[in-house]
Amino acid sequence: DIQMTQSPSTLSASVGDRVTITCRASQSISSWLAWYQQKPGKAPKLLIYKASSLESGVPSRFSGSGSGTEFTLTISSLQPDDFATYYCQQYNSYLWTFGQGTKVEIK
Amino acid sequence: QLQLQESGPGLVKPSETLSLTCTVSGGSISSSSYYWGWIRQPPGKGLEWIGSIYYSGSTYYNPSLKSRVTISVDTSKNQFSLKLSSVTAADTAVYYCARARSYDPPRGWGQGTLVTVSS
Numbered sequence: 001d002i003q004m005t006q007s008p009s010t011l012s013a014s015v016g017d018r019v020t021i022t023c024r025a026s027q028s029i030s031s032w033l034a035w036y037q038q039k040p041g042k043a044p045k046l047l048i049y050k051a052s053s054l055e056s057g058v059p060s061r062f063s064g065s066g067s068g069t070e071f072t073l074t075i076s077s078l079q080p081d082d083f084a085t086y087y088c089q090q091y092n093s094y095l096w097t098f099g100q101g102t103k104v105e106i107k
Numbered sequence: 108q109l110q111l112q113e114s115g116p117g118l119v120k121p122s123e124t125l126s127l128t129c130t131v132s133g134g135s136i137s138s139s140s141y142y143w144g145w146i147r148q149p150p151g152k153g154l155e156w157i158g159s160i161y162y163s164g165s166t167y168y169n170p171s172l173k174s175r176v177t178i179s180v181d182t183s184k185n186q187f188s189l190k191l192s193s194v195t196a197a198d199t200a201v202y203y204c205a206r207a208r209s210y211d212p213p214r215g216w217g218q219g220t221l222v223t224v225s226s
Contacts, residue, residue, distance in 0.1 A: 034212035036154075040220040043203055043216035044154065055214075061170055087154055091212050094167040096144070 002026050002090055019075040020100045023088035026070045032092040033044035035064055035073045038101075039084045047056040047086075048073065078104070109133040111204050111217035119198075119224050125191040129217060134211030136185045137162060140209045143187045147179060147200040148219075155200075159207075160187060194224045 003026040005048035013019050023033065046055045048064035048097040051071055061076045075082055083106055088099040119123035125165050129143070136143065144159035158168035160178045168176045177190040191198060205213035 032210070034208050038154075041148060043219055046214050062191075089212055090211075091207070094159065095169065096159070096212075098146075098154040098156065101153040 002093065002097050003094050004027060004090055004099040005090055006086075006102050008102060009100065010103045012105045013078050014107045015031055015078055016067055017078045017107075019104060020080075021073045021086055021088075021104075023062050023066075023071045023073070023099050025069045025071075025092075029090045029092035031067045032090060033064075033066070033071050033091045034091065035062075036087045036089065037084045038087065039081075044087060051069050074082060075104075093105060109206065109215045111206065111215055113202060113204050113217045113220040115220065115222070117221060117223060119194055119222060120194055120226050121224055122193055125189070125198060125222055125224070127189045127204075127220065127222070128186050128203055129188070131185045131187070131206070136180055136187060136199050137182050142207045142209070142213075143178075143180065144207065144213060145174075145189045146203045146205060146207050146213075146216075147198075148203070149197075149200040157189065157191070159201075194222050198222070199224045 004022045007022050007083045035048040038044040052064045063074050085101045085103045087101050110132045112130045119125045121175040142159045150184045158178050160166045175192045179185045201219040202218045206215040207213040
């Protein structure tokens with residue numbers, strides 16, 4: 001099965017900062033990668049699919065890039081509502097896997 | 108608008124079987140090209156995919172849970188279900204149901220239900 005490794009596990013940043021989170025797959029997943037945002041007590045919210053496609057309704061400050069085994073989620077200018085935990089997920093195969101998560105904290 | 112709602116016991120004893128149901132509204136569970144899946148999240152930890160069932164009835168399970176998991180569909184009730192046998196405290200988690208189209212990640216998620224394994 002495909003393993004997904006996110007880094008960093010925790011990230012401290014200030015409002016207005018540019019933030020980048022990395023996700024690595026243990027084998028090529030082409031562009032079959034999604035990014036989710038999760039806040040406490042809530043279900044994950046889809047931000048990015050197919051590595052770089054912005055989900056409808058998601059602010060344009062969120063962007064995704066990468067293919068194969070290396071992927072990034074970038075928040076161009078961190079807003080107060082963006083402090084949350086972010087997960088990558090591969091859906092290249094029928095057997096989905098998630099990264100371990102990156103918590104974005106207030107610096 | 109698609110809605111998914113998990114239901115089932117919030118407390119299960121060790122060694123017993125955890126059973127949850129996801130009721131789908133605003134869409135048919137028989138719609139072609141959709142996967143219906145279960146994902147869980149232990150308190151304070153990350154997301155773990157448990158398994159999925161395709162509209163055709165094919166099932167796919169996390170290899171680490173495969174021996175204990177069964178996912179099934181009841182088209183007459185527009186529901187799908189999860190059974191996880193021989194549970195331990197490590198199975199304590201919020202359990203989410205979700206829908207995904209082929210070649211898409213899950214978009215529609217339930218709100219989640221906490222299941223605690225304890226005697």
